[in-house]
Amino acid sequence: MPKAIRFHQTGGPEVLQWEDVVVPPPAAGEVRLRHHAVGLNYIDTYHRSGLYPVPLPSGIGVEGAGVVEAVGEGVADFSPGDRVAYGGGPLGAYSEVRNIPAHRLVKLPDAISFEQGAAMMLQGLTAQYLLRRTYRVEPGDTVLIHAAAGGVGLMACQWAKALGATVIGTVGSDEKARIAHGHGCDHTIVYTRENFAERVREITGGAGLPVVYDSIGKDTFMDSLRCLRPLGMMVLFGAASGPVPPFDLSLLNTMGSLYVTRPGIAAYTAKREDLVTMANELFEVVGFGKVRIEVNQRYLLKDAMQAHRDLEARRTTGSTVLLP
Numbered sequence: 001m002p003k004a005i006r007f008h009q010t011g012g013p014e015v016l017q018w019e020d021v022v023v024p025p026p027a028a029g030e031v032r033l034r035h036h037a038v039g040l041n042y043i044d045t046y047h048r049s050g051l052y053p054v055p056l057p058s059g060i061g062v063e064g065a066g067v068v069e070a071v072g073e074g075v076a077d078f079s080p081g082d083r084v085a086y087g088g089g090p091l092g093a094y095s096e097v098r099n100i101p102a103h104r105l106v107k108l109p110d111a112i113s114f115e116q117g118a119a120m121m122l123q124g125l126t127a128q129y130l131l132r133r134t135y136r137v138e139p140g141d142t143v144l145i146h147a148a149a150g151g152v153g154l155m156a157c158q159w160a161k162a163l164g165a166t167v168i169g170t171v172g173s174d175e176k177a178r179i180a181h182g183h184g185c186d187h188t189i190v191y192t193r194e195n196f197a198e199r200v201r202e203i204t205g206g207a208g209l210p211v212v213y214d215s216i217g218k219d220t221f222m223d224s225l226r227c228l229r230p231l232g233m234m235v236l237f238g239a240a241s242g243p244v245p246p247f248d249l250s251l252l253n254t255m256g257s258l259y260v261t262r263p264g265i266a267a268y269t270a271k272r273e274d275l276v277t278m279a280n281e282l283f284e285v286v287g288f289g290k291v292r293i294e295v296n297q298r299y300l301l302k303d304a305m306q307a308h309r310d311l312e313a314r315r316t317t318g319s320t321v322l323l324p
């Protein structure tokens with residue numbers, strides 16, 4: 001019987017269980033996919049902890065790469081043997097084999113390995129929409145990217161640099177600063193010991209930034225607003241330190257008529273044509289070497305519990321894959 005990681009109650013990494021699962025033949029519109037690599041993402045910890053509630057018991061994981069084994073009725077774009085990848089759900093990626101709606105899949109170019117595919121789909125598509133759509137980075141912009149040495153961080157820093165931006169990245173340690181420097185960051189700020197809003201003011205000569213990409217949430221949100229120039233855009237796209245508490249919207253006026261958005265990948269990839277366009281752009285920047293995919297941690301899928309512990313303890317850099 002195939003195995004998968006599932007959880008029956010929310011909580012710490014210990015709720016993750018390695019279980020036998022039944023995988024029926026793919027329904028209409030689905031394919032049966034054998035994973036060769038599965039992506040580890042911070043959102044997996046939100047599902048597991050209950051920050052993002054899901055019906056229980058549940059599978060977990062939203063990203064993977066592998067080979068199509070069978071297709072359900074009406075699936076025309078994929079055939080058994082195709083190399084494919086997906087990022088952004090539905091839940092259930094931490095599995096040896098799964099069924100998944102075909103419209104969530106893209107074909108993996110030959111030059112991209114299963115590990116790279118599993119590492120890059122969610123984090124890379126996120127970098128794509130953040131930099132190309134939420135706030136469209138232009139040459140000459142100076143941008144702030146938090147958690148610059150993380151999964152989304154390393155891809156976003158390289159991509160922003162390739163677009164002609166000056167990139168400021170925050171990191172939790174000197175070692176992470178070194179890694180971020182090697183991936184497009186012009187300036188790094190160790191925000192565990194430096195006031196990043198003050199450093200940004202220094203770096204920009206007091207002008208402030210057109211955009212901040214903030215995935216940390218509670219601990220950084222207010223100081224991120226302080227980094228913006230008038231009419232600047234605060235892009236809050238995660239909550240690694242916890243969700244931002246409610247705040248007084250009139251502050252946006254007094255701080256310079258600021259914009260705030262809280263984007264998620266689901267809305268940006270809801271239309272199949274958007275997903276395919278975004279994935280093609282991602283494959284192109286990776287293919288041209290503008291964005292290198294750094295798989296810095298590998299775990300056996302059955303050891304997902306340890307992977308979650310390391311991710312939440314800030315011990316990982318770049319991307320992490322789980323291997324069935």
Ligand SMILES: NC(=O)c1ccc[n+]([C@@H]2O[C@H](COP(=O)([O-])OP(=O)(O)OC[C@H]3O[C@@H](n4cnc5c(N)ncnc54)[C@H](OP(=O)(O)O)[C@@H]3O)[C@@H](O)[C@H]2O)c1
Pocket residue numbers: 040041042043122123126147148149150151152153170171172173176215216219237238239240241242263264265266311312313314315316317318
């Ligand atoms: N909205 C979307 O569409 C979307 C899609 C993908 C990811 N995301 C978000 O993007 C962020 C990055 O995701 P990722 O998978 O690439 O993870 P990641 O950046 O590799 O890991 C999270 C990083 O956050 C930093 N961090 C700061 N404060 C933390 C705290 N209190 N606890 C734990 N980590 C803390 C750590 O880096 P330092 O040690 O350098 O601080 C840590 O390595 C997450 O917030 C995720 O939810 C959002």
